[in-house]
Amino acid sequence: MARRARSEMIEETRGKLVAAAREAFGRLGYADTSMDDLTATAGLTRGALYHHFGDKKGLLRAVVSAMDAEIDERLNAASATPDHWAGFVGRCRLYLETALEPDIQRIVLKDAPTFLGSDYLETSRHACHISLTARLAVMMADGVVHGGDAETLAHMINGALVDAALWIAEADDPAPRLARAIANLDLLLSGLRASGQS
Amino acid sequence: MARRARSEMIEETRGKLVAAAREAFGRLGYADTSMDDLTATAGLTRGALYHHFGDKKGLLRAVVSAMDAEIDERLNAASATPDHWAGFVGRCRLYLETALEPDIQRIVLKDAPTFLGSDYLETSRHACHISLTARLAVMMADGVVHGGDAETLAHMINGALVDAALWIAEADDPAPRLARAIANLDLLLSGLRASGQS
DNA sequence: CAATTAACATACGGGACGTATGCAAACTGG
DNA sequence: CCAGTTTGCATACGTCCCGTATGTTAATTG
Numbered sequence: 001m002a003r004r005a006r007s008e009m010i011e012e013t014r015g016k017l018v019a020a021a022r023e024a025f026g027r028l029g030y031a032d033t034s035m036d037d038l039t040a041t042a043g044l045t046r047g048a049l050y051h052h053f054g055d056k057k058g059l060l061r062a063v064v065s066a067m068d069a070e071i072d073e074r075l076n077a078a079s080a081t082p083d084h085w086a087g088f089v090g091r092c093r094l095y096l097e098t099a100l101e102p103d104i105q106r107i108v109l110k111d112a113p114t115f116l117g118s119d120y121l122e123t124s125r126h127a128c129h130i131s132l133t134a135r136l137a138v139m140m141a142d143g144v145v146h147g148g149d150a151e152t153l154a155h156m157i158n159g160a161l162v163d164a165a166l167w168i169a170e171a172d173d174p175a176p177r178l179a180r181a182i183a184n185l186d187l188l189l190s191g192l193r194a195s196g197q198s
Numbered sequence: 199m200a201r202r203a204r205s206e207m208i209e210e211t212r213g214k215l216v217a218a219a220r221e222a223f224g225r226l227g228y229a230d231t232s233m234d235d236l237t238a239t240a241g242l243t244r245g246a247l248y249h250h251f252g253d254k255k256g257l258l259r260a261v262v263s264a265m266d267a268e269i270d271e272r273l274n275a276a277s278a279t280p281d282h283w284a285g286f287v288g289r290c291r292l293y294l295e296t297a298l299e300p301d302i303q304r305i306v307l308k309d310a311p312t313f314l315g316s317d318y319l320e321t322s323r324h325a326c327h328i329s330l331t332a333r334l335a336v337m338m339a340d341g342v343v344h345g346g347d348a349e350t351l352a353h354m355i356n357g358a359l360v361d362a363a364l365w366i367a368e369a370d371d372p373a374p375r376l377a378r379a380i381a382n383l384d385l386l387l388s389g390l391r392a393s394g395q396s
Numbered sequence: 397c398a399a400t401t402a403a404c405a406t407a408c409g410g411g412a413c414g415t416a417t418g419c420a421a422a423c424t425g426g
Numbered sequence: 427c428c429a430g431t432t433t434g435c436a437t438a439c440g441t442c443c444c445g446t447a448t449g450t451t452a453a454t455t456g
Binding site: 055 | 411412413414415
Binding site: 424 | 440441442444446448455456
């Protein structure tokens with residue numbers, strides 16, 4: 001009889017909780033999600049939750065970390081091109097589109113900054129952010145973009161994309177706003193490029 | 199004996215509640231602020247609150263509207279110069295500095311998007327945002343910045359500034375990060391300028 | 397001056413979080 | 427193979443907080 005290993009069952013429990021949390025947080029928001037309901041949905045009780053994650057915020061941390069890593073992986077996979085600049089611009093566009101997904105908007109872009117202090121985001125810094133910074137640094141070293149500060153620019157670009165994504169998703173029909181955003185993104189980024197043509 | 203007018207006392211009550219809310223929301227955050235404590239601090243009870251503002255979110259709406267209007271006024275006052283481009287850049291810098299204040303970060307930049315749906319921000323759209331959009335539109339009409347979409351760009355620029363401000367305020371010593379942000383802001387905005395010099 | 401309305405206080409119910417406690421299954425060492 | 431211990435998870439409890447329903451007093455209106 002398949003007597004499963006203990007560690008395996010633990011991982012399953014944690015996975016069920018994180019999955020249920022991602023769904024509930026994404027749909028209702030962190031604040032309006034009841035831990036009683038959430039754990040019941042996962043076939044468990046609050047006991048399991050507080051044992052594994054300490055408190056409600058601990059669960060949010062786990063969800064955010066997972067989502068952030070997942071997004072970063074997607075972006076890195078898609079922006080691995082020999083042309084640094086093209087890869088960079090492509091990455092920004094893809095991030096813009098990725099950030100349109102409701103779960104991501106609700107959990108990563110809104111709830112995470114609000115409920116996890118900047119202290120958390122500071123230490124377990126967004127993987128996406130690190131990747132973007134590194135990419136910018138490489139381009140500066142290669143002279144593709146002229147002098148500037150990679151870390152600072154990464155924050156600004158990220159903010160621009162986030163705000164644009166939230167605005168796009170507000171609309172009943174997001175398509176036109178997305179098109180406008182992509183066009184203006186190129187305009188904005190062109191200022192960073194060292195030598196001329198867009 | 200100074201028998202005060204009724205409308206005057208009402209305004210005083212509302213003012214006391216909004217003031218107490220601004221302080222408490224700014225210090226503890228919206229989620230961790232108890233309405234019992236808040237109203238007691240204002241020398242009132244929850245009865246007054248629910249009578250005037252409907253619910254907790256109603257009070258947050260009032261606080262955010264007031265803060266937003268106040269910020270917009272500050273920015274408009276400081277960026278009223280004959281040189282459109284200089285006024286625009288100056289406004290962005292001032293916004294960056296203004297957005298460093300803890301109350302504003304906590305209430306306007308974090309809690310407002312999280313707890314007031316985008317529906318609210320949509321209708322009672324940030325005064326700041328409207329002003330910035332208008333300013334961009336004027337510059338485009340005058341050919342100071344080349345073609346692009348004022349509304350879209352306003353969102354992107356705003357997002358860049360907000361994200362930068364949050365990042366700056368995270369640091370133990372914000373000064374160096376602020377300096378870096380201002381320098382890179384010029385770099386980023388230069389891409390918008392129609393003809394040449396920064 | 398009576399009637400009504402509005403500003404606020406008080407009282408109540410429901411729900412959510414975190415902790416303390418309990419239990420049973422799995423790991424440990426001899 | 428077995429006693430002791432650890433640990434994953436459930437149950438039970440106390441506390442806090444929000445929103446509503448109800449009451450009271452003072453101002454306004456005709």
